[in-house]
Amino acid sequence: MFKCKAAWNKLAPLARASSTLCRQAGKRAVLRHERTPQFVQPAHMSSGPSGGGGENTLYFVLVGATCLAGGAYAYSTLVGDRERYQQRITEIESRSSKPAAEPSTPAKTQPETAASEPASAAASPAVEPTHAPYLLIGGGTASFAAARSIRARDPGARVLIVTEEDDLPYMRPPLSKELWFSDDPTVTETLRFKQWNGKERSIYFQPPSFYVSPTELESVENGGVAVLTGRKVMHMDVRGNKVKLSDGTEISYDKCLIATGGIPRNLQVIERAGDEVMKRTTLFRKIEDFKALEKVSRELKSITIIGGGFLGSELACALGRRSADLGLEVVQMFPEKGNMGKVLPEYLSNWTTDKVKKEGVKVLTEAVVKNVTYKEGKVEIKLKDGRVVKTDHVVAAVGLEPSVELAKSAGLEIDSDFGGFRVNAELQARSNIWVAGDAACFYDIKLGRRRVEHHDHAVVSGRLAGENMTGARKPYWHQSMFWSDLGPDVGYEAIGIVDSSLPTVGVFAKATAKDTPKAATEQSGTGIRSESETEAVAGSVAVGKAAPTPPPQQKEDYGKGVIFYLRDKVVVGIVLWNVFNRMPIARKIIKDGEEHADLNEVAKLFNIHEE
Amino acid sequence: MSYCKQEGKDQIIFVTKEDHEAPSNAELVEDDPNDPYEDHGLILPNGDINWNCPCLGGMASGPCGQQFKDAFSCFHNSKEEVKGSECIDFFRGMQECMQKYPELYPQEDDNESAPSGEAESFQTSNNANKNKTSSYS
Numbered sequence: 182m183f184k185c186k187a188a189w190n191k192l193a194p195l196a197r198a199s200s201t202l203c204r205q206a207g208k209r210a211v212l213r214h215e216r217t218p219q220f221v222q223p224a225h226m227s228s229g230p231s232g233g234g235g236e237n238t239l240y241f242v243l244v245g246a247t248c249l250a251g252g253a254y255a256y257s258t259l260v261g262d263r264e265r266y267q268q269r270i271t272e273i274e275s276r277s278s279k280p281a282a283e284p285s286t287p288a289k290t291q292p293e294t295a296a297s298e299p300a301s302a303a304a305s306p307a308v309e310p311t312h313a314p315y316l317l318i319g320g321g322t323a324s325f326a327a328a329r330s331i332r333a334r335d336p337g338a339r340v341l342i343v344t345e346e347d348d349l350p351y352m353r354p355p356l357s358k359e360l361w362f363s364d365d366p367t368v369t370e371t372l373r374f375k376q377w378n379g380k381e382r383s384i385y386f387q388p389p390s391f392y393v394s395p396t397e398l399e400s401v402e403n404g405g406v407a408v409l410t411g412r413k414v415m416h417m418d419v420r421g422n423k424v425k426l427s428d429g430t431e432i433s434y435d436k437c438l439i440a441t442g443g444i445p446r447n448l449q450v451i452e453r454a455g456d457e458v459m460k461r462t463t464l465f466r467k468i469e470d471f472k473a474l475e476k477v478s479r480e481l482k483s484i485t486i487i488g489g490g491f492l493g494s495e496l497a498c499a500l501g502r503r504s505a506d507l508g509l510e511v512v513q514m515f516p517e518k519g520n521m522g523k524v525l526p527e528y529l530s531n532w533t534t535d536k537v538k539k540e541g542v543k544v545l546t547e548a549v550v551k552n553v554t555y556k557e558g559k560v561e562i563k564l565k566d567g568r569v570v571k572t573d574h575v576v577a578a579v580g581l582e583p584s585v586e587l588a589k590s591a592g593l594e595i596d597s598d599f600g601g602f603r604v605n606a607e608l609q610a611r612s613n614i615w616v617a618g619d620a621a622c623f624y625d626i627k628l629g630r631r632r633v634e635h636h637d638h639a640v641v642s643g644r645l646a647g648e649n650m651t652g653a654r655k656p657y658w659h660q661s662m663f664w665s666d667l668g669p670d671v672g673y674e675a676i677g678i679v680d681s682s683l684p685t686v687g688v689f690a691k692a693t694a695k696d697t698p699k700a701a702t703e704q705s706g707t708g709i710r711s712e713s714e715t716e717a718v719a720g721s722v723a724v725g726k727a728a729p730t731p732p733p734q735q736k737e738d739y740g741k742g743v744i745f746y747l748r749d750k751v752v753v754g755i756v757l758w759n760v761f762n763r764m765p766i767a768r769k770i771i772k773d774g775e776e777h778a779d780l781n782e783v784a785k786l787f788n789i790h791e792e
Numbered sequence: 793m794s795y796c797k798q799e800g801k802d803q804i805i806f807v808t809k810e811d812h813e814a815p816s817n818a819e820l821v822e823d824d825p826n827d828p829y830e831d832h833g834l835i836l837p838n839g840d841i842n843w844n845c846p847c848l849g850g851m852a853s854g855p856c857g858q859q860f861k862d863a864f865s866c867f868h869n870s871k872e873e874v875k876g877s878e879c880i881d882f883f884r885g886m887q888e889c890m891q892k893y894p895e896l897y898p899q900e901d902d903n904e905s906a907p908s909g910e911a912e913s914f915q916t917s918n919n920a921n922k923n924k925t926s927s928y929s
Contacts, residue, residue: 334844
């Protein structure tokens with residue numbers, strides 16, 4: 182902040198000086214010696230006319246040069262600092278428009294502490310902030326990524342996150358994967374899991390000590406990130422740059438990020454089924470859902486998961502793994518023909534379904550739920566084709582409804598095709614409002630308008646929003662990726678538009694037992710997740726069997742490979758099937774957006790036969 | 793031997809190691825090192841430090857972020873024989889700050905390596921890390 186003011190101070194006399202110089206040079210033929218050094222010194226741009234020789238032409242040229250140079254310097258510094266300057270001015274203006282502000286605010290341009298007024302007001306008891314230079318609505322992955330980005334780029338930034346959840350920002354993927362594989366019986370309390378590198382970490386991005394208390398946010402030196410939990414933003418006044426929370430408080434902002442994510446969808450048949458069924462239904466998304474389901478898995482005898490996508494399949498595998506130990510029946514049902522039916526091409530989806538079944542899950546494909554009732558202590562699910570499933574508990578994993586309630590009061594556009602807030606390629610909804618994460622329907626320069634509900638996208642878009650909130654003006658460019666693990670044999674990473682309705686070209690290597698996520702990490706001495714003893718034994722048996730290469734006539738084993746998804750002959754999506762560490766190449770191919778005549782040649786770039 | 797088959801709109805190709813031995817003739821577009829849209833590593837094209845680099849974890853954004861930036865900038869710009877020798881005060885300031893947050897900055901770390909608490913958080917797919925779960929850390 183000092184820099185801006187200092188630069189401004191530097192420039193003002195220089196600007197005045199150079200304009201005076203120009204005018205005078207124009208008016209008079211000769212400039213007196215003694216004057217020039219004064220003007221030239223602040224500029225440091227051109228060497229002043231050194232003594233002697235006051236020829237008119239030379240003087241004129243030198244003066245003109247100084248003028249130009251000074252002007253150029255002033256221009257470049259101004260442009261460079263304009264962003265900062267604008268921010269400062271907006272901040273000052275907003276402060277001066279605050280009802281409680283002192284009228285002398287504009288003059289009091291203290292660059293360091295952004296809000297000296299509350300501090301200088303009577304020694305008030307700690308109050309929650311009424312103004313936040315950076316207000317982030319939503320306390321999930323995208324919001325946290327943005328907060329981090331803002332803090333990295335704007336020194337001393339004061340960032341306020343407002344979330345309706347009671348928890349500090351945390352990551353969701355372990356809730357349906359790693360946390361279930363933990364050996365620790367207290368995992369529901371600690372919420373810690375083991376990463377690929379063997380190190381343990383919490384699902385919380387940062388411990389509480391990272392954050393500043395909301396009441397201290399406006400005064401703390403060097404700024405920080407504060408989180409207001411248990412508060413929902415109910416109303417947004419875009420013209421007035423302020424929001425109203427569920428408890429009635431109003432907070433004004435300079436820049437705002439909407440990262441409200443979404444809520445799990447439910448099936449209408451379940452909603453209509455009455456309280457007894459609703460009580461026994463989990464819509465899985467948050468920490469409390471994980472805790473509740475974990476408890477259910479220990480206490481009840483049968484769980485049915487409705488939904489065959491990422492969440493449904495991951496939960497099915499996680500529960501399926503425990504089913505033997507817990508004496509738990511795990512059923513998964515969905516309308517598609519196979520797991521991940523909307524993502525993977527049919528042959529791969531079928532292959533995956535077999536693997537899921539091997540994890541101990543009873544998979545019912547092409548299952549459309551007709552109605553759900555509570556009968557004789559069981560939840561009874563009737564399918565349209567007549568099949569009936571009796572279970573103790575239901576998990577509905579049928580998609581996410583983006584949370585766009587604020588659109589109405591804010592007057593923001595909602596996208597009718599993909600849902601979510603409609604924003605441009607730079608994630609902007611308005612000049613000082615950005616949207617990131619699950620709730621953002623944005624324009625992807627390479628792949629077109631889309632809305633992405635993956636963890637890495639939340640990180641990438643949150644980060645980008647934070648950069649743009651601090652003046653970067655960059656479009657969405659770094660393509661985010663996603664991944665899934667369905668048991669020890671099936672692990673894949675993917676990038677771009679991975680829609681099974683697109684034509685695909687899959688290039689596979691003859692699989693050996695070396696090619697599984699489990700084996701890949703074992704070889705390198707690291708572990709993806711804690712393995713049970715029985716699995717370690719099974720793995721070594723498989724190695725022995727797979728040593729001789731089977732002839733192609735046998736049932737295909739899609740052990741590892743790469744699958745290209747094409748749109749108008751251009752690769753728009755890639756799945757790396759049990760092939761790791763190749764994401765940068767995949768990203769490059771999508772970025773290029775070229776038409777490749779022979780995709781086998783492109784597949785060679787991935788070296789699928791090697792580790 | 794490799795073979796190919798078609799299942800509706802999906803083409804499947806099985807290849808042996810030998811099939812893929814010859815180098816690829818697929819053409820990739822040359823990257824522009826000055827692409828303004830691209831994410832950058834630790835050092836920006838103009839020589840400045842990219843404080844938002846995922847490689848720094850959250851070091852520049854946490855409670856001791858300012859101290860970290862001061863120390864690291866000084867070190868980066870240091871032209872002394874012993875690089876950073878004039879930056880002792882900044883590093884001391886950083887260390888003092890970090891000691892106040894043992895949860896975030898475990899004490900066994902030194903200035904070079906990223907401490908596991910604070911820094912081990914937020915890399916995106918930028919990193920060619922082994923496993924997809926690197927998206928967490």
